[in-house]
Amino acid sequence: MDYIAVDIGASSGRLIHANFQCLGGFELEEIHRFKNGFQDKEGTDYWNFNNLVNEILDGLVKVKKKGIKECYVGIDTWGVDYGLVNEKNYLLGDPISYRDNRTESVLQDFSLKMSLENLYKKTGIQLQPFNTAFQLFVEDKEKLGKADKLLLIPDLLGYIFTGKAVTEKTNASTMQLLNLKSHKWDKDVLEVVGVEKDIFPPLTEPGQILGEIQYDKFPKYDLPKVTFITVASHDTASAVVGTPGEGEEWAYISSGTWSLMGVEIPEGISTKEAFDSNFTNEAGVQGTIRFLKNIMGMWLIQEVARMQDYKYSYAELASMASKEKKFQQFINVNDVRFLNPRNMIEELQEYCYETNQKAPKTPGELARCIYDNLALCYEVELENLEKITGRNISKLHIVGGGSNNKLLNQLTADVCNIEVEAGPVEATAIGNLMVQIIATKGYGTLEQAREDIRNSVDLEIHQPQFSLEIEEAIKGYKNFINKKQLV
Template sequence: MDYIAIDIGASSGRLIHAHFTELGGYVMNEIHRFKNGFHFIEGKECWNISALVVEILRGLEKAKQQGIAECYIGIDTWGVDYCLIDKKGELISEAISYRDKRTQSAIQDFENKFPLDELYKKTGIQLQTFNTIFQLLNEDKEHLRKADKLLLIPDYLGYIFTGTLMLEQTNASTMQLLNLKTRQWDLELLKSVNINPDLLPPVVEAGQIMGKLQQEKFKNYDLPEATFISVASHDTASAVVGTPGIGEDWAFISSGTWSLLGTELPEGISNEEAFEANFTNEWGINGSIRFIKNIMGMWLIQEVARVQDYQYSYEELSNLAAKERAFQQFIDINDARFLNPENMIEEIQSYCRESNQLVPETPGQIARCIYDNLALCYSIELEKLKKITGKKIKKLHLVGGGANNKLLNQITANVCNIIVETGPSEATAVGNLMVQMMATQRYESLAAAREDIQNVTELKLFRPSHTLIEVNAMVKYKEIFKK
């Protein structure tokens, strides 16, 4: 049987095919890759969802041309953003990106209605201005009046292809509207943002069959016979499924546009310590909790490359950074000013100038500043993770696109003083595929799937060289940010 993962991130999307070999294990290959991004439409930063549908159809056509006549399919994307549809199933407006400025004051506005610490106790979800609950607080009231259903991005795409209305739970948990203890919609929170529970479709677990591809809707495309499965549709949830961790003494960093640092837990932690540290309890598969901290991530280096018109590749920026002196600047990479600036390079330089630090000028200096401070942030948050959970973390699994950055991986190992194991770089697609395979009985358990990931993936180890340079940098970083 053939499996296809539709894995869409904030900057790109891809269709990844997998099948099992006669010798055992699975083989993956990329069928189709395309760009994604938000665009300024009628005063808002919006996603082009229609274009994503077309790209998926093109990818499925390529699959058919490559001889894939029948397959299973799963879709994962980023979290929090949503589509509103009317009773005819039509989009009411373009889906607005979480990086749009409409929610800049949303947390303060919400606090006038509801205590933030109580919000956290109820949901366990990290306070971020772009969480769905805050987006809904700022949603166009006319759009809400017309809306029959709200669907998160992967659920909307699944609806387009199968006609099934549902919200998959790993992604639904990012909305900050589900109660961590009851695992149901929190009616008090829905009322606080004037949302009728009828707007929300049923919440389903990852691994359920969604339905068949509605071939009749896409007569202009030659598509395979396909059955859609509700995978862990939040990309981080899929990435964690695709992380080859064994036992319980490991943590992970899913390194992409965002860096998600965390661990798997059987139950959530929403106490005062977790609230103060701003960790989040997102739902995983099999009833697990992803206890994680959102860190700004490779978005910063992506934007540096973009504003230079991609004059340098990510690998070239890393090579240039390796030639620069370490820890020349200390910046709070999670500062809201870096969420969506017009020019990331100028924003970093302004930050350093305002804080009376050496201003990075060259591409290599800018990149080194980003990598150093990402690693420093990882170290601080890893310390908090250990303290809050009580877990003894012996290995840090680093998965996703950032796993290819050897310089950042080594800085991370040095600063965190821990063994860093990297791979797979396509962990999200791998996790997407693993849920499909478990749903169709190819794997009996998540542990069996992860064991196969270890056997199939070329994993690389980065051992720490924790010198006085790293120790002094950590001391200074803590002093500056009082962390």
């Protein structure tokens, strides 16, 4: 049987094909790739949803042209963003991007209705101004009143294709609306946000058959016979499934636009220590919890590259960074000012000026600054992770597109003083495919799937090379962060 992973990130999407018989070798084939991004329309940042639908259809046409007449398809995307659908099944405008500034002051406003500590205790979700709960808190109430359904992006795509509406749990858990203990909608949070639970389609576990595509809705497309499966639709959840961890003493960084650092645990943790460190509890596959920290990630370097009109590739930027002196400035990569600045280069430089530090100016200096501070941030959060979970982590898996960055991988191993195993790059697509195969009885457990991954993909080991220079940099970074009282 043939399987297609539709994997859509903030900057691009693709359709990746695998045949179950050849999955033992993981001979994945990219069939279609397309650009994605939000656009400013009259001061608001929107996703082009119709473009996502059309690109997936174009990809499925290519699937059939390759001689694949029948396949399963799973969709994963980023979390928190949603579309509103009315009673006549019309989308009430393009979904707004989580990077839009409408939630800029929402934490303070929300806290007047419910304490942020109580919100965390109830949901276990880290405080990010773009969480769905906060987006809904500031949503246009007239528009919200016209809505019959609220669907997260991958569920909205599934609904368009099949006519079946569900709310997949791994993505739903990012919304900050589910109770951490009951795994159901929290009525107190919904009341503060101003929505009824009836607006959400039924919650469903990853690995459920959603339905066949509605061929009559897309008569212009020559499509194969497609059955959609609701996978772990939050891309990080799929990436964690595709992480070849073994035992319990490992952590992961899903490295892409965001760096998601965490561990898999059986039950959520919503202690004061977890709240103070701003860790999150998101649902995983087969009853697991992804206890993790959102770190700004490759977004920083992506924006630096964009500000230079992509004159340099990411590989070239890393090469230039490797020639620069280490640890020349400290920045808090998670500062909200870096979420969606007008110009990332100027924002980084202004941050350094404000904190009386030498500002990076050349492409190599900018890249060095970003990579150094990402690695330092990883060290702090890995330490927090061990303290909060009580685990002794001996291996760090870096998966996703960022696992290609050998400079940052080795720097992370050195600064965190831990063995780093990099790969697979296609962890999200592999995780998407694995859930499809589990759903169709190819595998029984995550452990079996991960064993096959370990035996099937090339992984690169980075051994730590700790030094006095690194030790001093860590001390300096921690003092800087504590002095600035930054999260």
